[in-house]
Amino acid sequence: MTIRFERVLLKVSGEALMGGQGFGIDVAVADRIAADIKEARELGVEISVVIGGGNIFRGVAVASKGGDRVTGDHMGMLATVINAMALRTSLTKLGVDAIVLSAIAMPELCESFSQRAALAHASAGRVVIFAGGTGNPFFTTDSAAALRAAEMGATALFKGTQVDGIYSADPKLVPDATRFDRLTHGEVLSRGLAVMDVTAVALARENHIPIVVFSIHEKGEFARILTGGGRSTIVSD
Numbered sequence: 001m002t003i004r005f006e007r008v009l010l011k012v013s014g015e016a017l018m019g020g021q022g023f024g025i026d027v028a029v030a031d032r033i034a035a036d037i038k039e040a041r042e043l044g045v046e047i048s049v050v051i052g053g054g055n056i057f058r059g060v061a062v063a064s065k066g067g068d069r070v071t072g073d074h075m076g077m078l079a080t081v082i083n084a085m086a087l088r089t090s091l092t093k094l095g096v097d098a099i100v101l102s103a104i105a106m107p108e109l110c111e112s113f114s115q116r117a118a119l120a121h122a123s124a125g126r127v128v129i130f131a132g133g134t135g136n137p138f139f140t141t142d143s144a145a146a147l148r149a150a151e152m153g154a155t156a157l158f159k160g161t162q163v164d165g166i167y168s169a170d171p172k173l174v175p176d177a178t179r180f181d182r183l184t185h186g187e188v189l190s191r192g193l194a195v196m197d198v199t200a201v202a203l204a205r206e207n208h209i210p211i212v213v214f215s216i217h218e219k220g221e222f223a224r225i226l227t228g229g230g231r232s233t234i235v236s237d
């Protein structure tokens with residue numbers, strides 16, 4: 001069996017974790033995503049994860065109501081730590097060794113991020129879950145995903161999201177938008193395809209990291225794409 005990517009950074013959007021609920025974490029969904037990660041890992045792929053926080057809190061929600069954006073972003077980053085702990089719990093239940101590294105120090109809860117620690121845990125066979133985004137306000141977890149992918153030497157950045165690829169326009173708003181199988185980073189940026197923020201795409205382009213956009217809701221899709229099947233859009237040089 002051919003494996004397309006040997007070392008992968010998986011971005012899981014926070015919204016994916018809430019399942020059918022309007023807010024928070026649906027444990028059954030977290031368990032299913034953990035099972036998909038386990039399946040992919042059993043193919044021999046090294047996997048680390050960046051998790052979002054949009055199911056709990058987004059900084060712009062505070063700013064849009066007249067609050068302080070930086071405080072809002074701090075709250076959003078804390079939300080990603082909650083999600084990371086939920087995903088670690090789901091992975092542990094399945095017997096997968098996983099560790100949370102946070103960009104914001106909270107030693108009572110989890111280890112702090114350093115590239116050295118992350119690489120050491122990964123080479124010991126652990127799934128490393130990066131929490132706290134980049135640790136800085138005004139960024140997103142998509143940008144954190146591109147950053148950690150570069151730091152880990154990932155050969156691909158998988159964005160697991162609500163849609164099964166990149167379309168000519170947001171498919172939630174434009175139902176007859178058409179899906180792309182392949183794009184370059186430059187095309188994503190020049191066409192303003194907003195599936196991922198500009199900073200994240202630019203960072204991936206600079207480091208020659210392909211981005212694979214796929215639906216996190218399709219059970220087993222992660223492993224299918226890793227072995228050459230499935231449905232996705234691949235963004236590469």
Ligand SMILES: Nc1ncnc2c1ncn2[C@@H]1O[C@H](COP(=O)(O)OP(=O)(O)O)[C@@H](O)[C@H]1O
Binds near residue numbers: 162167195
């Ligand atoms: N051109 C596009 N192709 C695909 N999805 C797009 C596009 N433009 C906007 N989107 C939206 O981007 C979302 C993916 O971003 P994501 O970060 O996972 O969502 P959120 O910001 O809600 O967590 C999709 O759910 C989709 O609605």
Ligand SMILES: O=c1ccn([C@@H]2O[C@H](COP(=O)(O)OP(=O)(O)O)[C@@H](O)[C@H]2O)c(=O)[nH]1
Binds near residue numbers: 058059
């Ligand atoms: O490096 C980062 C990453 C995230 N956030 C904050 O955390 C929230 C949750 O992250 P994101 O919106 O990227 O989550 P997702 O869309 O993936 O659920 C963001 O809205 C920001 O407020 C931040 O300030 N800096």
